[in-house]
Amino acid sequence: MNIHEYQAKEILKSYGIDVPRGCMVKSARQTEKAFQKFGCDCVLKAQVYAGGRGKAGGIKTVRDATQACDTAKELFKKRLVTVQTGAKGLAVKRLLVEEIIDVEKEYYLSLTLDRRTSRYCLIASAEGGMDIEEVARRSPEKIHTLYIDPIVGIKPYHARSISSALGLKGKLIEDCARLIQNLYNVLLEKDCSLLEINPLVVSRNQRLIAMDCKINFDDNALFRHSDYEKMIDLSQLDPLEIEARKFDLAYIKLDGNIGCMVNGAGLAMATLDILMEYGARPANFLDVGGGASREKVAAAFRIILSDKKVRGIFVNIFGGIMRCDVIAQGIIDATKDIAPHIPIVVRMDGSNLDEGIKLLAQSGLNVETVDNLKSGVQKIAQMMSKKQKS
Numbered sequence: 148m149n150i151h152e153y154q155a156k157e158i159l160k161s162y163g164i165d166v167p168r169g170c171m172v173k174s175a176r177q178t179e180k181a182f183q184k185f186g187c188d189c190v191l192k193a194q195v196y197a198g199g200r201g202k203a204g205g206i207k208t209v210r211d212a213t214q215a216c217d218t219a220k221e222l223f224k225k226r227l228v229t230v231q232t233g234a235k236g237l238a239v240k241r242l243l244v245e246e247i248i249d250v251e252k253e254y255y256l257s258l259t260l261d262r263r264t265s266r267y268c269l270i271a272s273a274e275g276g277m278d279i280e281e282v283a284r285r286s287p288e289k290i291h292t293l294y295i296d297p298i299v300g301i302k303p304y305h306a307r308s309i310s311s312a313l314g315l316k317g318k319l320i321e322d323c324a325r326l327i328q329n330l331y332n333v334l335l336e337k338d339c340s341l342l343e344i345n346p347l348v349v350s351r352n353q354r355l356i357a358m359d360c361k362i363n364f365d366d367n368a369l370f371r372h373s374d375y376e377k378m379i380d381l382s383q384l385d386p387l388e389i390e391a392r393k394f395d396l397a398y399i400k401l402d403g404n405i406g407c408m409v410n411g412a413g414l415a416m417a418t419l420d421i422l423m424e425y426g427a428r429p430a431n432f433l434d435v436g437g438g439a440s441r442e443k444v445a446a447a448f449r450i451i452l453s454d455k456k457v458r459g460i461f462v463n464i465f466g467g468i469m470r471c472d473v474i475a476q477g478i479i480d481a482t483k484d485i486a487p488h489i490p491i492v493v494r495m496d497g498s499n500l501d502e503g504i505k506l507l508a509q510s511g512l513n514v515e516t517v518d519n520l521k522s523g524v525q526k527i528a529q530m531m532s533k534k535q536k537s
Contacts (some may be wrong), residue, residue: 148364150378151194153243155360158337162329165356169245178219179212181244189215193222194241196383198361199229205239208247215244233402240382248356253346254313255279256327258334260341261294267334269293269301269327273313275346301331315349322355338368366397387431387450394446396435403428405527406451406460408444410435410469418463418520425524430457439469444477452487459490459531461523466497475503479510488513490530494523 156166170181171194182189193205200206205227209215219242226236253275261268271291274282283290291312295301306324315323326347334342341363348358369375381389391398397412405422407429409415415434422429431454435447451460464474474495491514495503504516515530517523 148366148369148375148379149196149383150362150364151196151241151243151380152192152360153194153241154378155362156357158333158362159330159357159360162333164326164329165354166360167245167248167356167358169243172219172242172244173240175216175219175223178242178244179216182209182212182215185244185246188247190245190247191215191218191222192243192245193225193227193239194243194380195227195229195232195237195239196380197227197229197231197237199231200227203227203229205229235402237383241380248348248358249351250346250348250358251351251353252349253358254348255282255345256330256347257341257343257345258330258339259343264294266297267295267331269295269305269309269331271309271313275348279345295331301328303328319349319353319355326355333362337362338365338371339363340365387453390453391433391447391450394443396433396443396447396450398434398447398450399432400454401429401431402456403430404456404458405531406430406433406454406457407463408433408435408447408451408460409463410439410465410474414463414465418461421520421524422461425528427524427528430454435469439473439477441473441477441480444474445480448478448481452481457489459527460487460492461527462491462493462495463520463523464493464495464497466495466500466503469497470499471495471497471503472499472506473503475506475510478512478514479506482510482512490527491515492517492523492527492530494518494520 153171160166172178172181188210191207191209193200207218209218222239222242225239227239228236255272255275257270258267272282272289274289291309293305293309303324306327307320310320310323330342339362343361344357346358348356350356364375385400387400388398405427407418409418412434415432419429433447435444451457491512493514493516507514507516515526517526
């Protein structure tokens, strides 16, 4: 689950981590008032669920109230297009008005889950304010990584070691050590999958300040945090993604024309990869989960059909906990009031397979069943090509 920068900074501030003075606004008039309140040069930062805002024109410096108002009006009209948003971009509905800090040095600091070691890891670099992937490629020796033992956690000596490796001196070593330990507390208590500060800066008056912050929450832990639901900015989500949330479906809208319904995130990713390998373009990522009900499957299929770009549907199900006849009946239920003429290919295997195939064969839908993934991908591509020619 994503949140905005201003929300992430509010969390950091509550844990004793310095952030610039800032205020979230939703109109040009509020922007003007916020600027007047701060009484200094400010930066306006578009709040969207994507990185790369600066390069896309989503971060602007303003030096008087009139300029703040006019710049805010321009930003509120934008759909910000970055490398993470796709060509459609994201609408700017909120801005962060923030004081400008006189910066002496920039650093990079993050805590994230390393799936290879099944541990959280701390990543730090004295090369902040730029793409950390580029730093890792060009100068790997400048990346410092600490794999965290979940029993031990981050001790003061761990934090001081990282602080020293960043080249900090004197009091700043202890300040950074406390900041790192506070960040680790945020990570654990808030169930974060990612906590990234880029840049973490040393100001001219020798304060350590989180200038930008990105926090992602672990979706699997949302049941422990009922307050997180209120933090979601629905303007940043596709309407179909909002609908999917009502049924607890893992759905992400993509730019292709083949709707996909799969059970299991790993299988779903593999399905998208193979479709792309064969030149097909997935319209979505959709994981219905391992034990979805007939009603949930029907809701998932209706969401796929609601996407006007979808010209064909590929269903890839392994029936373990999920029974194949439940999948088949869910598809049939979803199409009772909508008679889709687009081709549907279903690859199923596992429990109650014969019953599922029989239900689909008797449904009257334009559906074909296959017994392996490769045949399924080839079949949906063939059926779509045939339909386009007719």
